[in-house]
Amino acid sequence: MKKLFLHKITQPFQAQIQLPASKSESNRALILNALAGGTGSLSNLSEARDTQTMQRLLQRDEPVADVLDAGTTMRFLTAYYAAANRQKVMTGTARMQERPIGILVEALRELGARITYQNKEGYPPLQLEGFSYAGTKDLTMRGDVSSQFISAILMIAPTLPEGLTLHLTGQLGSIPYIEMTIQQMRQFGADVTADWENRQIRVAAQPYQSSDYAVESDWSAASYWYSLVALGPEGSEVELLGLKENSLQGDSAIIAIMQQLGVKSTYTGRGFHLTQIPAEKSFSWDFTHCPDLAQTIAVIAAVKGIPAEFTGIESLKVKETDRVLAIQQELQKFDANLVEEEANTKYRIVTNEQTSWDRAGTSIHTYEDHRMAMAFAPLAMCTNLEIDDASVVVKSYPHFWEDLGKIITIS
Numbered sequence: 135m136k137k138l139f140l141h142k143i144t145q146p147f148q149a150q151i152q153l154p155a156s157k158s159e160s161n162r163a164l165i166l167n168a169l170a171g172g173t174g175s176l177s178n179l180s181e182a183r184d185t186q187t188m189q190r191l192l193q194r195d196e197p198v199a200d201v202l203d204a205g206t207t208m209r210f211l212t213a214y215y216a217a218a219n220r221q222k223v224m225t226g227t228a229r230m231q232e233r234p235i236g237i238l239v240e241a242l243r244e245l246g247a248r249i250t251y252q253n254k255e256g257y258p259p260l261q262l263e264g265f266s267y268a269g270t271k272d273l274t275m276r277g278d279v280s281s282q283f284i285s286a287i288l289m290i291a292p293t294l295p296e297g298l299t300l301h302l303t304g305q306l307g308s309i310p311y312i313e314m315t316i317q318q319m320r321q322f323g324a325d326v327t328a329d330w331e332n333r334q335i336r337v338a339a340q341p342y343q344s345s346d347y348a349v350e351s352d353w354s355a356a357s358y359w360y361s362l363v364a365l366g367p368e369g370s371e372v373e374l375l376g377l378k379e380n381s382l383q384g385d386s387a388i389i390a391i392m393q394q395l396g397v398k399s400t401y402t403g404r405g406f407h408l409t410q411i412p413a414e415k416s417f418s419w420d421f422t423h424c425p426d427l428a429q430t431i432a433v434i435a436a437v438k439g440i441p442a443e444f445t446g447i448e449s450l451k452v453k454e455t456d457r458v459l460a461i462q463q464e465l466q467k468f469d470a471n472l473v474e475e476e477a478n479t480k481y482r483i484v485t486n487e488q489t490s491w492d493r494a495g496t497s498i499h500t501y502e503d504h505r506m507a508m509a510f511a512p513l514a515m516c517t518n519l520e521i522d523d524a525s526v527v528v529k530s531y532p533h534f535w536e537d538l539g540k541i542i543t544i545s
């Protein structure tokens with residue numbers, strides 16, 4: 135546990151921030167490069183622990199692959215090792231053992247993988263026992279629990295003797311992450327055709343080609359800077375480096391969201407410059423395709439007292455923690471809340487006369503979730519604040535506190 139005290143800001147800030155690289159793009163590039171023979175040059179790989187874990191596990195062929203709390207690492211490596219006929223135990227933290235993986239395991243079994251559950255049916259740890267191709271050319275997968283299962287299967291599909299046509303069912307979530315997978319696969323020479331209308335993705339059997347790949351900065355990490363600008367003293371502004379105008383990352387939706395919540399984004403050729411603009415009087419957003427932004431936006435809407443409706447946040451319950459519950463518990467410390475209006479579908483940010491954001495010494499609990507720490511840190515724009523376990527940020531943005539230290543005092 136590493137406690138940090140964030141001191142309330144007193145003056146407007148101007149900063150230039152070199153964001154970390156995207157861990158989503160990095161972890162795909164590492165798998166694709168490995169499948170292509172490992173000879174490409176990957177630049178600007180993320181320093182995120184999730185990416186370091188992926189690199190370490192790909193480099194060292196150990197019998198037990200412990201992914202810690204990295205969802206993509208667990209899902210992508212399980213498919214990679216299973217299809218490569220490798221015997222492995224796939225395991226992770228206690229929380230990872232509560233995050234579902236049954237849909238991916240079922241899909242791999244249909245393709246010919248032998249996989250058993252070591253403890254609970256449908257959850258890690260898994261024992262991968264080998265692979266003999268079952269001749270499956272068509273596979274149906276649910277897309278309503280995690281898109282990572284679909285990305286994992288897509289990335290191994292070109293290595294199957296007859297390729298694969300994937301048929302997606304259920305309410306699809308996180309589609310931009312599937313599109314990112316497809317785009318990156320194409321950069322490594324795969325032949326992929328997505329027919330979203332008919333929910334089919336066809337992948338031809340074709341060896342990957344070695345390719346160089348440069349990873350973009352992380353838009354999910356950018357979201358915390360949008361929040362700092364939105365909640366900062368009048369005149370605060372920041373330039374975020376390494377972001378592209380046309381991103382593969384769905385979390386670039388933060389531009390459109392913050393246009394409504396008080397931040398204007400201007401492309402500078404090397405990133406985006408963020409400045410303050412008036413926010414709209416009310417807000418509603420469907421987070422189905424950008425779930426990692428929901429915590430950040432919950433805090434911004436609550437602090438600004440903007441009546442806000444959130445939909446598409448069901449998947450938050452199976453991430454690093456139950457993020458819906460975690461947001462509720464932390465907002466309640468300030469007499470605000472995220473209230474469920476319709477079971478599991480519609481939520482609303484509520485504030486009242488008791489709501490106050492200047493509550494010196496409030497301690498934010500982080501639930502072993504990097505995004506809880508980073509989404510609530512911008513409250514330092516309103517109050518002196520304690521973060522109860524600041525080390526959680528290593529999962530995606532290891533130098534977050536050093537960057538934040540450029541605009542506030544941290545002790």
Ligand SMILES: O=C(O)C1=C[C@@H](OP(=O)(O)O)[C@@H](O)[C@H](O)C1
Pocket residue numbers: 157158159206279280281282285307308311425426449
């Ligand atoms: O594929 C990816 O890189 C990711 C997909 C999303 O997960 P779900 O598909 O489970 O929503 C996202 O929340 C996660 O941070 C990264």
Ligand SMILES: C=C(OP(=O)(O)O)C(=O)O
Pocket residue numbers: 203204205206207426453454505530
């Ligand atoms: C949900 C996340 O990651 P993962 O699912 O890869 O653990 C995240 O980074 O917010």
